[in-house]
Amino acid sequence: MFQLALILLGNDFVKRQWWWLAGMGFVWAISGVAIFVDAVGRAAYFPVHPFGYLVLIAVAITLLLSGGWLLRRAIRLARRPEHVSMAALLSKDLPAASPAMRSTDATQVTGLLVVHVWTPISLAGEMIPNPLLDRYIAAVDIHGTVSTGHAALECTPDIYVSHQPAVEIDPSSASFLELVGKDVAGTFEPSYEVEAAGWCDSTAHVVFDHFDRARLASFWDVYRQDTTYNLAHRNCSSSVAHCLEAALEGSLGADEKSLVALFRVIFNPELWYAAQRRKCAQAMTWTPGLVLDYAQALQAAMTRAPVGWESLLSGMRRSWRYGVDVFAARVSRQGKAARYQSRVTPRRKDDH
Missing domain, CATH: 1.10.287 (Helix Hairpins)
Known part of the structure; x- marks a missing residue:
């Protein structure tokens, strides 16, 4: 977290x-x-x-x-120099010191930032159900074909992050386990349209409208200089996760005079969930399922999702006020009924 x-x-x-x-x-x-x-x-x-x-x-x-x-x-x-990329500084897989990865002073937003995910379940045929494995690792159909899914990031008009091996790796092959952790030649797809035309449309996507395009562009210029592909720590999903963090870096710390941003981050339940997804990916590896959960949690945190601590507290306040009003109205009605009953009830002979 x-x-x-x-x-x-x-x-x-x-x-x-x-x-x-x-x-x-x-x-x-x-x-x-x-x-x-x-x-x-x-x-x-x-x-x-x-x-x-x-x-x-x-x-x-x-x-x-x-x-x-x-x-x-x-x-x-x-004690660090100004405008050093925090995402690169805290990541073990990225170089911390790189002039091209330094941030800019102003946030430049042009178009939308879209995270595309091809889930393993959607790419498999008539599949054999395996809970959790289908969602986060791979799906296997009745013919034994393994599908691992794919993830990409698009920022119109000229940024598209889709990292794939130059030679397609078959997860069903006997040599698949030997390639895990080994560096192989990789390539980057030119655009979403080209990739979708040669394959299929993404099955899920997450849209961001508040991000730093200049920071993302500078990060991507450095990252794509190395086309090496690694199934364990430099795959399609890890590339999307690193680029997404670079684009969203500093997005919640723009308030210079108060610490509202700090407490908003610490007490945001969506960010706690996103941190757990990030921790799982660091312990294992980034997969399309983890990227989808991570992006959805960040998107909910950035757009002030209706389900959160603030809405919960406001709902409790409204419920309390409603209960107080109902109770006050009930007491008032009971008092009026008692006064009316005392007026209309006839007095008995032994009453004095």
Whole structure:
């Protein structure tokens, strides 16, 4: 989550507000130490169960490691030069220092940014159902043909990111596993129209209307100089993910005078989900299914999706006000009914 937050906030925001990030990391680290000491002390003097305090210890270690990472990263990023690409700086597969990958001062938006995904299920024939594998890895039909899907990124009029091996790799072949992790010759498709005409239209797409086209163009100019294709860490999906992060870098850190952007990133549930998809891809590899989930989560976070903490709180406030109004109206009706009943009820003889 922290890496994705730093990418979306951008290097300029970090250099302005790095002390807030460092302070947050320091507080988290101290909180982790305090919880750890308290849990260990309670486990030593008040042993309830051998594993009774493991949850607190796990939370303490998580806070300590996360706070230490954020503190160290904030201090290191504060000393970085201006306009260094944050996405390249935090990625293990990309060169961190490259003049062509530096950002621009102004956001230039021309056209739309579209992430195209060909899902494995849509490309397979009469398939054998395999939950999760069909969605995120590959689909297998009844004839044994394996389909892994494809991902591409389009930014009109002249940017199209579609990385494929120069010689098609058959996932059903016996030598497929031998090619995993090995560099092979690759190529880039010229445009979506050419690729769709030679294959088929994409089965899913995600559209972004707020991005930095200049940053994306500079990143793409550097990335496409190397056509090497690798199934593990430089495939079609990883290329789309890196270009998407370059285009969206700094999009949530434009506010220079307040920390609204920082808290909006930290407490955005869509970004937490996107961070989990990114973490899965880093642990395994980028696949079309992960790219689709990642792009949809980022798109929802960028366009203020209706389902979120803000809408949840506003809905709770509206429900509370409605309940108060209903209760007040019910009390008022009960009072009026009681007064009317007292007027129309005849008095008994023994009443004084």
